[in-house]
Amino acid sequence: MLSQLSVKNLAVVEKLDLSFAAGMSAVTGETGAGKSILLQALNLALGHRSDADLVRSGKDRAEVSAVFTITNAPKIQSYLQQQSLDEDDECVLRRIVSSDGRSKAFVNGTSVALSVLRSVGELLIDMHGQNEHQLLMRPQQQCDLLDSFAQSSDACAALNAVVEEYNAISSRIEKCNNEQDLQKQQSELLQHQLGELKAAVLEKSELESVEDDFKTSANAAGLLEKASAILSQLEQESGANEQLLQLSHELNQAADTDKKLLPIAELLSSAQVQTQESARELTNYLGNLPIDEEAAKNLELRLTELHDLARKHNCQITELLEIQAKISVELSTISGAFDALGKWQQQQQQLAEKYHQQAAKLSELRSKKAQLLSSEVTAAMQVLGMPGSEFCAALNPKPVGVHYYGNEAVDFLVKTNMGSDFKPLKKVASGGELSRISLAISVVSSDSEYTPTLIFDEVDVGISGAVAEVVGQKLKQLSAHYQIICITHLAQVAAFGNQHLRVQKSQDHKGAITTVTALSATGRIDEIARILGGSQITDKTRTAAEEMIRFSG
Numbered sequence: 330m331l332s333q334l335s336v337k338n339l340a341v342v343e344k345l346d347l348s349f350a351a352g353m354s355a356v357t358g359e360t361g362a363g364k365s366i367l368l369q370a371l372n373l374a375l376g377h378r379s380d381a382d383l384v385r386s387g388k389d390r391a392e393v394s395a396v397f398t399i400t401n402a403p404k405i406q407s408y409l410q411q412q413s414l415d416e417d418d419e420c421v422l423r424r425i426v427s428s429d430g431r432s433k434a435f436v437n438g439t440s441v442a443l444s445v446l447r448s449v450g451e452l453l454i455d456m457h458g459q460n461e462h463q464l465l466m467r468p469q470q471q472c473d474l475l476d477s478f479a480q481s482s483d484a485c486a487a488l489n490a491v492v493e494e495y496n497a498i499s500s501r502i503e504k505c506n507n508e509q510d511l512q513k514q515q516s517e518l519l520q521h522q523l524g525e526l527k528a529a530v531l532e533k534s535e536l537e538s539v540e541d542d543f544k545t546s547a548n549a550a551g552l553l554e555k556a557s558a559i560l561s562q563l564e565q566e567s568g569a570n571e572q573l574l575q576l577s578h579e580l581n582q583a584a585d586t587d588k589k590l591l592p593i594a595e596l597l598s599s600a601q602v603q604t605q606e607s608a609r610e611l612t613n614y615l616g617n618l619p620i621d622e623e624a625a626k627n628l629e630l631r632l633t634e635l636h637d638l639a640r641k642h643n644c645q646i647t648e649l650l651e652i653q654a655k656i657s658v659e660l661s662t663i664s665g666a667f668d669a670l671g672k673w674q675q676q677q678q679q680l681a682e683k684y685h686q687q688a689a690k691l692s693e694l695r696s697k698k699a700q701l702l703s704s705e706v707t708a709a710m711q712v713l714g715m716p717g718s719e720f721c722a723a724l725n726p727k728p729v730g731v732h733y734y735g736n737e738a739v740d741f742l743v744k745t746n747m748g749s750d751f752k753p754l755k756k757v758a759s760g761g762e763l764s765r766i767s768l769a770i771s772v773v774s775s776d777s778e779y780t781p782t783l784i785f786d787e788v789d790v791g792i793s794g795a796v797a798e799v800v801g802q803k804l805k806q807l808s809a810h811y812q813i814i815c816i817t818h819l820a821q822v823a824a825f826g827n828q829h830l831r832v833q834k835s836q837d838h839k840g841a842i843t844t845v846t847a848l849s850a851t852g853r854i855d856e857i858a859r860i861l862g863g864s865q866i867t868d869k870t871r872t873a874a875e876e877m878i879r880f881s882g
Contacts, residue, residue, distance in 0.1 A: 330812035331454065331782050333396040336370045338385040341834065341843040345370075348847070353808035355826030356816045356845075357856055362832045363843035364816050368456065368786060371395065373424045375450030376443050381430035386840065394423045397453050402781050405452040414439055420453065422446060455780040457767040465741075465767050466755045472739040475722055478774045479698030481691055485734060488687045492733050495680040498673050505670045519660050522641070526653040529638060536647050540632065563608040570608060573601035681731060688736045692724070695737065699724055702773065709769035713803065714796035715762065717747035720769070741770070764790070765800070771811075772803045782812040793819065801825035801881060820860040820874065824881040829853045854878065 336345040341363050358364050373379060374395040384391045397420045399405050409415040416437040423435040424446070434446040455465065465471070476482045563569050577597045584590040635646045642652045699722040706720040724737040742751040745762055757763045764785060771783060785804065792800065801822040804813050808827075817823050829848045834841055848856055854874045855866060861877075862870035 330398050331395060331814070332398050333394075334367070334370060334374075335392075335394040335396075336366075337392045338388040339370055339373075339391040339393060340366055340383055340385060341841045342366055342370070343385065343842055345843075345845055347830065347845055349812070349814065350828040351812055352827040353805055353813040353815065353825060354828040354830060355823040356814065356830045356832060357818065357823050357860060358832030359834075360818075362834045364832045365786075366843055367816070367832070367845070368784070371454065371456075371784070373426065374422045375454060376422075376424075376434060376445075376447030379424070379426045379430070379432040381426070381428055384426055384428045388428065390425055390427045392423070392425050394421060396421050397781070399453075399781070402452070405449065405781075408449065408452055409437070412436075412441075412445060414441070414445075414449075420449065422449065422453075451780070453780060454782045454784060456784045456786065457764050457771070465770065468738060468740065469734075471722075471741045471754075472734055474770070474774055475695060475699060475702060475739050478702050479694050481694045481698070484687065484691050484694070488684065488691060488735055489733050491680055491684045491687060492731055495677065495684060495731050498677045498680060502670065502673050502677060505673070516660060519656050523653065523656045523660065525638065525641075526649065526656070529634060529649075531650050531653065533650060536635070536649060540646065560608060560611045563604060563611070570601065570604050573597065573604055577601050684731050688732075691735045692737060695724060695735070695739075699739075705773045706766075706769050709773055709803070710766060712796075712799045713765045713769055714792040714799070715745060715765060718743065718745045718762075718766075719751070720766065721751055723751075765792075768800065768803055768807070772807050780811075782814065783807065784814045784816075786816045787818065794821075797821035805881070818860070820857045820877060823860065824857055824874075824877040829856060831856050 330351055331349045333349065334345070334347045336342045338344075356364055356367065369383065370393045373383070373391075373393045397405075398418060399409075399420050400418045405420060406415065409420065414436045419437075421435075421437050423438075425433045425435075432443070434441050434443050436446060436449055457465070465474070472485075473482070476485045561568070565571075577594065580590060580594040580597055584594045635649065638649055639646045642649070644652055702722045703720055706722075707718070710718045710720060721742040723740045723742050725740055726737055727735075741754040743754055743757055743766055744751045745757065754763070754766065757766065764787070768785060797819045798821045801819075801824060804815055804822065805825040807813055815822060815826065823829065829852075831846050831848055831852070832843060833846070834843045836842070846852075854871060857874035857877060858866045858870040861873055
C-alpha cells in the first residue's frame with residue numbers, strides 16, 4: 330500500500346508530505362483547489378510522461394517520492410528481486426524533473442530506466458477514472474482478472490510454460506528446416522569429397538615422402554652419373570682416398586720426431602676415414618637409386634593425383650589426411666542434426682497435444698466463470714446508478730494453434746443503455762460511467778489478486794443521493810481488500826473514508842500554493858458539512874455531517 334507521498338516544487342505545490350492509511354482515504358476540496366495535483370504527482374512517481382511545465386515557476390526541478398509497504402504483495406516483491414531492486418518490505422519510487430524537461434527515475438535508491446519505473450508502478454497502483462493509468466482497459470489485465478476470478482491463474486501459468494517450451498522447440502525445427510536444403514547439398518558434396526579421398530588410399534608416410542621420391546626418380550640418370558664420377562675419384566688408384574692414406578702415413582712418421590704434429594696427423598687420419606666411409610655410402614646409394622622408367626612414370630601419376638586433391642581442398646599434400654578426418658566429422662554433425670530434427674518434431678507433437686488438453690480445460694473453466702462475472706458485475710452496475718446497463722466478459726476464439734494464455738482472448742464489453750450494443754470497455758465515452766464500471770468490476774472481483782492500491786478519480790461524477798451512498802458503500806467494501814484512495818466531490822462518498830484529506834489552494838506573494846491536510850474528527854465533520862451546505866457551515870449541516878459519518882461507519 331501507499332504509505333507516504335512527498336512532493337517538492339510541482340506546479341502549485343511548493344512542499345507536501347502526506348501519510349496514507351490502510352482502508353479508504355477520501356480526498357476532497359473545492360473545485361480548482363488542485364485535487365488533480367495528487368494524481369499528477371503519483372503519475373510522475375509511477376513513470377508516466379513528464380513535462381518541464383510541471384516544475385514550479387522559478388525552481389530548477391520538481392521532485393516526487395512515493396513510499397509503498399509491500400509486505401503482502403508477492404508480485405511486486407518477485408519483480409523487484411528479478412531486477413535486483415528489492416530492499417526489505419518497502420519500495421520507494423522517486424522521480425526528478427528538471428526545468429529543461431529532462432527527468433531521472435529511481436527505485437529504492439537505484440537509478441533505473443523509465444520503463445522499469447513504469448513496470449514497478451503498474452504492480453503497485455491502478456487508477457480508475459478520467460482515463461488515466463487504467464490497467465483494467467488492457468486486454469491482458471482483463472484476461473488476468475478473469476483467471477483470478479475463476480481461480481485459474483495457476484492453470485494459465487502452467488499452460489504458458491507448455492507454450493514457452495513448444496515455441497522453443499518450434500524455433501529449432503524452423504531453423505533446421507530452413508537450413509535443411511543447404512545441409513543436404515553440403516552433405517552430398519562432403520560425401521563426394523570423402524569418397525575421393527578414401528579412394529586415394531592415403532598414408533601418412535607416403536604423403537610426407539612422395540614429392541622427394543618423385544624428384545629423385547625424375548633426376549635418376551643425372552644423379553647416377555654424378556655419384557659414379559665422384560665415387561671413381563675417391564676410389565681409383567691415385568684417388569683421394571689413396572692420397573689421404575699416403576699423406577696420413579707420412580705425417581705420422583714426422584710426428585715421431587715432433588710430437589706437436591700428432592693432432593694434425595689425427596685430423597688427417599680422420600679425414601681419410603670419412604672419405605672411405607663416404608665412398609661406401611655412395612656405393613650403397615648407387616645400388617638403391619631407382620632407374621626403372623615405369624616406376625618413375627607411376628610415381629609421377631600418383632603425385633599428380635595427390636596435387637589435384639590438394640588443390641581441391643586448398644591445402645598441402647601432407648595435410649590431406651587431416652582434411653579427410655575433418656570432412657568425416659562434418660558429415661557426422663549434419664547426420665546428427667537430421668536425427669535431432671526427428672526427435673524435435675516428436676517432442677513438438679507431444680507438447681501440442683499437452684497444450685490442447687490443458688487449454689480445453691482452461692476454456693471450460695473460463696466459460697463458466699465469465700458468465701458468473703458478467704451477471705454479478707451487471708447487478709453491481711444497476712445499484713451504482715446505471716440502470717439498463719450490462720457487462721459481458723466475452724471470450725473470443727483465437728485462430729487454431731498454440732497460444733499464450735489459451736485458445737481465447739478475453740474482452741470486457743459493456744452497454745450503458747438498454748437496447749444499445751455492447752462495446753469494448755475502452756470505448757465507453759463517459760469518464761464517470763467508466764469509473765463506476767471499473768468500481769463494479771473491482772468490487773465483484775475483490776477476492777482476486779489485484780494491485781495493492783486502487784485510486785478512483787471522481788468515480789461519482791453524474792450521480793447523487795442514494796446512488797452516491799451506494800458508491801460509498803461499495804468503495805468501503807472494496808477497502809477491506811485493498812487500499813482505496815477516492816477523489817470525490819460528494820459528501821455521501823467522502824463520509825465512508827476512514828481517512829480524510831482536504832485539498833486547499835491559497836495565494837501569497839510567491840503565487841498560488843496548494844496544500845493537502847489530513848483532517849481530524851472535527852475537521853472531517855466541518856469538511857463534510859461544507860460539501861453539503863457550501864462555505865457557510867450551519868448547525869444543521871454540521872449535524873447532518875455527523876449523522877452521515879456515523880451511519881457510514
